[in-house]
Amino acid sequence: MQKRRKLGRGVAIVGAGMSKFAMFKDKDSKDLFAEAYREMLASVDKGVDPADIDALYLGNFSNDYFAHQSHWGPIISDIIGHAPKPATRTEGACASSALALREGVFAIASGFYDMVLVGGVEDMSKRTTEEVAEGLALATVPYEGRVGFTFPGVFGAVATAYFAKYGASREHLMNVTIKSHNNAPLNPKAQFPLSIRDMMNAKMESMKKKGMPSPEWKDEKAFLSDPKANPTVAWPMHLFDCCPISDGASCALLVAEEIARNFTDDPIHVVGIGQGSGRGFHASADMTYFEATRYAAQEAYGLSGLTPQDVQFSEVHDCFSIAEILHIEDLGFFKPGEGYKAVAEGATRLDGPKPINTSGGLKCKGHPVGATGTSQIYEVWTQLRGKAGKRQIPIKDLRIGGAHNLGGTGGTCTFTILERR
Amino acid sequence: MEQRPFSDTSYNQFLNEEKLMGSRCKGCGARYVPPRPICVQCHKSEMEWVEMKGNGTLAAFTCITVAPTFMVAQGYNRKNPYYSGVVDLDEGGRVDARIEGLDPAHPESVKVGMPMKVRFLHREGVEPKETYLAFEPA
Ligand SMILES: [Zn+2]
Numbered sequence: 001m002q003k004r005r006k007l008g009r010g011v012a013i014v015g016a017g018m019s020k021f022a023m024f025k026d027k028d029s030k031d032l033f034a035e036a037y038r039e040m041l042a043s044v045d046k047g048v049d050p051a052d053i054d055a056l057y058l059g060n061f062s063n064d065y066f067a068h069q070s071h072w073g074p075i076i077s078d079i080i081g082h083a084p085k086p087a088t089r090t091e092g093a094c095a096s097s098a099l100a101l102r103e104g105v106f107a108i109a110s111g112f113y114d115m116v117l118v119g120g121v122e123d124m125s126k127r128t129t130e131e132v133a134e135g136l137a138l139a140t141v142p143y144e145g146r147v148g149f150t151f152p153g154v155f156g157a158v159a160t161a162y163f164a165k166y167g168a169s170r171e172h173l174m175n176v177t178i179k180s181h182n183n184a185p186l187n188p189k190a191q192f193p194l195s196i197r198d199m200m201n202a203k204m205e206s207m208k209k210k211g212m213p214s215p216e217w218k219d220e221k222a223f224l225s226d227p228k229a230n231p232t233v234a235w236p237m238h239l240f241d242c243c244p245i246s247d248g249a250s251c252a253l254l255v256a257e258e259i260a261r262n263f264t265d266d267p268i269h270v271v272g273i274g275q276g277s278g279r280g281f282h283a284s285a286d287m288t289y290f291e292a293t294r295y296a297a298q299e300a301y302g303l304s305g306l307t308p309q310d311v312q313f314s315e316v317h318d319c320f321s322i323a324e325i326l327h328i329e330d331l332g333f334f335k336p337g338e339g340y341k342a343v344a345e346g347a348t349r350l351d352g353p354k355p356i357n358t359s360g361g362l363k364c365k366g367h368p369v370g371a372t373g374t375s376q377i378y379e380v381w382t383q384l385r386g387k388a389g390k391r392q393i394p395i396k397d398l399r400i401g402g403a404h405n406l407g408g409t410g411g412t413c414t415f416t417i418l419e420r421r
Numbered sequence: 422m423e424q425r426p427f428s429d430t431s432y433n434q435f436l437n438e439e440k441l442m443g444s445r446c447k448g449c450g451a452r453y454v455p456p457r458p459i460c461v462q463c464h465k466s467e468m469e470w471v472e473m474k475g476n477g478t479l480a481a482f483t484c485i486t487v488a489p490t491f492m493v494a495q496g497y498n499r500k501n502p503y504y505s506g507v508v509d510l511d512e513g514g515r516v517d518a519r520i521e522g523l524d525p526a527h528p529e530s531v532k533v534g535m536p537m538k539v540r541f542l543h544r545e546g547v548e549p550k551e552t553y554l555a556f557e558p559a
Binding site: 129130131133134137141142143144145146147148149150152153154156157158160161163164231232233234235236237280281282283284287 | 429454455461480481482483484485486487488489490491492493497499502503505506507514515516517518519528529531533534553554555
């Protein structure tokens with residue numbers, strides 16, 4: 001049983017920004033963070049003086065490996081004109097910037113700072129696919145990496161355990177992929193803003209143009225079942241079950257609640273934050289859930305006094321299709337073993353009762369790992385303020401949203417709950 | 422009995438000797454494979470070595486076509502995929518392992534729950550010696 005926790009004082013988000021997510025040959029982490037930072041500044045309704053920012057917390061997993069440069073806190077601090085004020089890097093694999101957010105919240109709640117910039121960055125695409133896979137595998141549990149498990153491999157194994165326990169199949173994973181790809185075209189920041197149907201049609205069209213025999217897929221699932229269109233990566237994970245390699249940056253501006261209205265009449269309050277640690281397969285009682293997510297969720301619900309039913313929509317860490325199903329169960333949105341059925345029934349669609357990953361998720365929006373956590377915050381913040389444009393959730397009185405971030409193979413999990421008052 | 426420290430180094434040395442070893446807490450009897458130096462049940466540090474028989478069942482698996490470079494160096498790739506998996510040991514506890522003896526062309530026919538037995542894969546041509554824990558259908 002967890003202790004009931006509370007913050008020393010409330011914290012609100014008054015600005016947020018993110019770069020476009022994609023593979024950029026000609027942009028590095030500084031360029032991408034500057035892009036996110038400028039959008040954040042412009043998003044503060046009543047304006048902000050950058051000189052008032054007390055500190056920077058920056059999530060970055062492994063630019064050391066990916067871009068052969070370490071120590072990104074002060075580098076990013078310098079590019080935005082923040083030095084010599086303090087900059088601290090947080091690392092929790094793919095949950096690195098959710099940890100930055102958490103540290104920023106604590107720093108303000110303690111009374112030490114009044115205004116903190118939190119964000120994340122990752123520059124992955126200058127490496128080959130094999131090298132990136134190996135770099136990510138640095139964040140598996142050592143026993144897993146040693147016997148050849150890759151990231152997709154770990155989640156592939158999770159999928160086989162889930163299938164065996166609950167009777168789900170590959171087809172249920174496809175529902176997740178199709179749903180995410182339907183949201184992505186509505187997000188101008190997304191790396192793959194195309195629905196599966198659009199991609200199928202484009203492929204058939206181009207084959208016809210070249211005078212080649214074109215496969216006639218009858219629907220999206222036929223396309224995803226075709227090993228030529230959707231090859232295996234780590235059974236049962238196929239290409240379209242996996243998030244891409246991405247570069248990108250994101251950030252959010254946190255202030256003490258008592259001064260939030262100086263910056264906007266529409267601040268978004270951080271009401272729940274939770275974090276948990278996981279231990280890997282060898283120590284897990286059951287491979288069909290993430291212990292660390294359940295712990296983080298309990299902490300966030302406890303702090304906010306809210307329940308899973310109160311959270312109207314959420315971004316969750318869909319690094320792989322199967323992961324989204326586990327998370328929506330671990331966060332309490334659906335019962336264990338029922339998540340895949342809920343997705344099949346359309347419950348998690350943009351127009352469903354519990355929209356999940358309206359941004360397109362990691363799968364389509366992209367996953368520059370260190371930037372993902374605060375990019376999820378950016379999406380929830382945007383939705384809560386009613387500024388998500390074509391992908392705005394059509395729920396009246398949208399008030400409470402969640403963001404779930406997972407690092408490694410479940411080693412670090414966070415859950416954040418934001419509220420519009 | 423064995424005086425080796427309850428570490429990954431010892432665990433790997435035992436694998437080189439074709440033994441699957443774990444640690445047992447003298448305080449509460451909890452058993453850990455790979456070995457742990459500190460009991461996560463009762464938080465005591467008095468451990469003893471126990472040897473596993475090497476029988477179990479397949480709890481989860483994957484067949485990997487996009488391999489990391491150290492596996493590529495051993496000849497694995499899209500055309501020659503390999504299996505990694507998780508095995509529940511008969512004595513309790515679960516281990517990560519390479520899975521041998523399964524058809525890489527037909528992962529869909531592999532069944533979670535199938536009985537497995539241990540096999541030790543000695544990596545060729547490397548110094549110091551390296552052995553992968555592996556299992557194959559019993
Ligand atoms: Zn004990």
